[in-house]
Amino acid sequence: MFKPWERFHNWFHCVCVVTFDIELGQTIEAIYPSEDGSGDQEVLTEEDKTNICYLAFPDSNSSCIGDTNFFIRIRRTTPMKLTDFQIWYNARSPVNLQASSDYFYGFVHFRQVKDDTLPRGYFQKSIVLLSPMPFVSLFSDVCSIIAQEVFDKDFSVLTKACKEIDLWTQPRPLSKIKETITLPLLGTSLRVDIPHETRRFLTHYILNDPSRGIQSSLQCSKFEMDAFQKFSFLFSHVQLLWELVLTCEPIIVMTSSPVICSQMVYFLVSLINPLIYFAEYRPYFTIHDSDFKDYTSKTNTVPPAILGVTNPFFTKTLQHWPHIINLDKDVSGHSNKLKKYTSNKLMDSTPGFYTQYKPLLQKDKSFSKKLTKGQRPPQAQMTMFKQHIQDLTESFLHPLERYIQSKSMPLMKDINPFKSPRPNPFDQEEFLADLSKPGGLLTSKTKGDWVNLYKRFFKSPNFQGWYDQKLKDIQQKLTELHLEKLSEEDFKVWVKDKKEVELIDMIMNIQNKLKEIFFSETNARKENVHRKLKDCICDIRNALPLDTQSFLKDIDGSEF
Template identity: 45%
Template sequence: MSPNNDKETPILPWDHFSNWVHAICVVTFDLELGQAMEMIYPADRELTERERTNICYLAFPDSNSGLMGNVQFHFRIRQCPQSMNAHTRPAIHTYNSNCPTSIQIEDGYLYGYVYFRQVKDRTLRRGYFQKSVVLLSQLPLVSLFTAVLELVAPEYFETGEASLEAACHHLDQWPPPTPATTLNLPLLGTLIQVRIPSRQDKPGASSLTPPSPTHTMSGPPSVLIPTPHETEAFRVLAPVLPHLNLLWELVITAEPLVVMALSPTTAANTVQTLVSLIAPLRFSGDYRPFFTIHDSEFREYTTRTSAPPNVILGVTNPFFAKTLQHWPHIIRIGDNNTGSPSTQKHKLKKASALKTVEQKPGVYTKYRPHLQADKGLVKRLLKGVQTGRPVEVQSALLRRHLLELTQSFMIPLERYVASLMPLQKNISPYKAIPSLRPFNPDEFLGTLEQHGPHLTSGIRGDWEGLYRRFFRSINFSAWFNARYQEVSDKLAELHLQAVCDADLGGWVCSRSEVEVVDMVLRLRSKLPRAASLPPSHPARDKLTQHLHTLFMALPEDLRAVLHAS
C-alpha cells in the first residue's frame, strides 16, 4: 500500500469517519423480498449489487436455531473491484506501516460487524421483529467494533434513524486509528478508550491502564478496550483445548478448515481466534468468520471437483455438514460452550467419521501432528478453571503459549534469511545493488541442529517435517516475499548511502565514457527513492551534485543525448 501523495487535498465531509468505518447499514426482513437493505449511512456510500446481496444474507443467522433477543457476530467479504478505492488514505497507510502485520488492513476485503435483534411482535404479519445493524469497516478490530455496536444498535432500535445519524457524526470526530497511541473515542455519551498495538510493542503486552476513578466520576462513562483486535481466546478455544497444538499446525500451514457451530457468534469468534493462533505471523489464506449457503462464493468453496481452497470457514447451517464433509479438517463445536474445557465431548476423530456421526462435537481430521501436545499447558488452564482464575488471565496464558510457539518456529527462519543478505563491505557504489542469495530449504534445515526451535521451546517432535509442510503453504510464500522486500529495500538504502559517500569526482577521472554514462543511468534510477525521503535528507542534494559532476565530465554531444532521454 502506498499513500495518496496529494498532500494538499482538503479534508472532506466524512473523511475522519472513513478512516474507521465504510458505512453503517440496516438490514430488515421483508415478508416478500426476504432480507433487504433498509438504509445505508452515509447515503453516498457505494456498494455493488453483489456486495449488498452478500451483506443482507450475512446480516442474519443462517440456521434454524431460533435465536431470540440480541445476537452479535461478524463476517468478512471480498469487495468487488469497482467499489475499491484507487488510493490508500494517508491514515490507513500510517496504520498499516505501524501496526503488527497480523492485523494489517488487506486490500479488497470488508468486515461486517452485526447486531441482530429478533423478538416476538404480534403487530407484524410474520410475528417477529427481525432486524440487523451492520457496521462495515476495513479494520479487523473485532472487540472494538463489537463494543461500538453495543452502544449504537440498541439506541437505534429504541429511538430510530436520528440516533444512527448522531453516532456517525461522532465517528466523524474520531482521531485517525494510530497504533501505539491511547485514543479517546466519544460515542453517544460514552468514552471508548482504546490502544491499537504497534509492531514495536513487546509481544503480549498491553500498556492501556484503566482511567482513574476521579476521571470516571467527573466525565462520561468509559469503556476500556485494551486489545481491540482480539477475542477471548480461552473462552472460545475451551471446547477444543486438548487439540491446541494440532490446530496451531493446521493454521500455520494454511490447511482448509471449517468450523461448524450452532450460533454465528461461536462460529465467527472461533474462526477469528484460529486465525490469530499464529500471531505475530500473518495468516495469509482467506477466512470467513461467518459463511452462508447464499454467499456468492458458495460454489467455489463447496465444489468436489478440486481440492478445498486455503480458507477457514465458520458456518451454522446444518446443510454444510453434507456439503463440506469432503473437507480434510472439520471442527464441530457443541452447544455447551460455556468457557470450561470438555475433553470428553470434543474428541479427535477421523475425518470420515463425520458422515455417520454428524451431530457429535469434536475435531474431525486425518492429520497427524508433527509436534507433541503440551499437556502441561492444558493442566494449568484446567486448574485455573477449578480455582476460578479470571477468563482474561486464562486467555493471556493461552496467547503467551501460542506466541512463544510461533516465535520458536519463526526465529530460525528469520536468522537464516538474515544470513542470505550480502555483507555491507560487499556493497560498492560502483557496482549494481547486490541481491539476496536464494532461499534453500535443505540448507535451512541443515541449520536446525545448531539453531533450531528446541533452543527456545520445550515442545518435542518432527520440527523438520513441519517446516517442509510450511514451505508449501501460502503463509510461507507471503512471509518470505514480505521479508525479501524488506531486505531488498534495506540493501537499496545502504547502496544509496554508499553512492552518496563515494568520491565520484576522483572516480570519473580514470573511467571511459561508457562507464560514466552507465553510472549516470544508475544514479538517475535512484532519484525516485531519494525523492521519497524527507526534504532535509542529505541524499537528495548529494545525488544531484554527483549527477552534475558526471555530466561535466562527458562531451557536450553525449550530455545533449542524456538530457533528451
C-alpha cells in the same frame, strides 16, 4: 484540512442498515455516510451489497431472539486502492493489523424482537460496520455500542455516530506501551492501543462510559473473552489446532449459531499470532457465497481455508474436508466437551473434532494443567493462554528469522552503488540442514519432528505470505544501504564519460530511490544520506547542457 468523511474512512468504509422486506427478503435499507456525501468513489458495488445482505442475518434466525453480535469477512468484488495514509499506516503496524485492499472486515449486530404491528410479526434489522482494518475485538464492541443506541432510540443516532467517528484521530501505531488513542462514541470513551510493528502484538484498550458508570481496563473485548471461555474445552487439543492453522490445513467449523462459528474461526486464526494467517478464512460462510462451488466441489483438491458455517446443508456437502469441528450452540458446559475422532467417517450431528492428523510436536502437558487448574480471573487466564501460544509461534519463527538475517542480505562490500541489489533466495534445503545441526537454528525446548513441520509450512500460503513480507522488509533495507553507498560516490568524476541520457537516467533513478524510502522512519544518518544525494543530483545536473538543466531545474530531491 481534512476532506468530508476522510477521518471516518481512516477507520471504516461505511455502515449499512440491513432489514427483512416481506417481498424482497434481506435488503440494505440505508448506507452511512450517504453515498452522496462520502466522495467520488462508489461506496459498495451491487455484488458487495448482495453479499452483505446474506451475511447480515443468521441462516436460521427463528431462535435468535434479542441481540446477536458476530464477525464476518467479505472478499471485495473490486480491490480497493489504499490511501496515502493507509500505506503510511501499513508501513508501521504489525502485519496482523494492516489495512486490506481485498477484504471487508464486517461487524454485525442483529436484533430480532416480536412486533405484532409488522407483517412478519417481528422486528428484524442488522447494523453492519465495514472496515479495511481487522480490529475484530474493538470494532465488535463499537458495532454493539452503536446498534444498541440506534435500536433503543432512533436511526438519527447513526448520523451522530458517523459524525463523531469523523472527528477521531487517525489510527496511528504507537511505539510506547502506555500511549493510547482516545475515541469518543455516543457517551462512551474508548482509549485504544495500536502497537507499532516493533512492539509485541498484545494490544488492549480501556472502556470508559460515564453515562453507564462503566470504567474498566480491558485486555480484550467481550467478543474475545466469550470466545476464550466457550472454547476452553479445546485447550487439550490447542497444539494440534495450532499445527493445522500454521500449515493452512482446511478446517470447517459447524454450529447453529453465527456468533459461535465466527468466534471459533477468529479463535483459530489468532492461534498463530504474531504470524498472520494468509490462507482464506470466513468467520461466517453461507450457501449464497460466490465461492460456494469451489469449497463444496468433491472433484477438486480441498483449498486451504477455515470456514464457519451454520446451515445444516453443509453437514453432508463438506464431508470430504479433512478437519471438521462440529459444535453445539451451547458449548460452554462440560457436557459439550468435544472428543477427537480418529477417522472421517460419515458424520452425524454429534459434536466432535473430526481429524486424522497426528501432531508433529509433543504436547506441553504442564501448560494444560497450569491453565485448567489455576484459580486466576478469566482475563488473567486468557492473557496467560495468549502469551503461551504466541511464544510457541515465535519459537517456530525464530529459526526462520535467524536464517533470513544471516543468509538473505548481501554483504555491504558486495553492494554495487550503480546496480540495484537483490536479496539472496531462501534455500529450503539449506535451512533444514542448518536446523538439524548441533547448535544450529533450532532453539526451542519442545521435542518433536520439527523438520517435517517446517516442510509442511513451506508448502502453505502462510510461508509464502510471510516470506513476501520479509522480502519487502529486506528490499527496503537494501535500498537504504544502496543509497548510502551511492551517496559516497564522487559524481563530479563519474559524469565525465557519460552520455546525456545516462545522466538523466541516473537523476531519475536517485529520485525514485528516495521515494521508495520516503515512508521510512527518519534519523540523523538517513537525513545525512538524503542531503548528500541531493548534492549528487545537483552535480549530475550541472554536467548537462543548459537547456536540459532548465528542464530539470526542479529535480533536485528537495521534496525529500
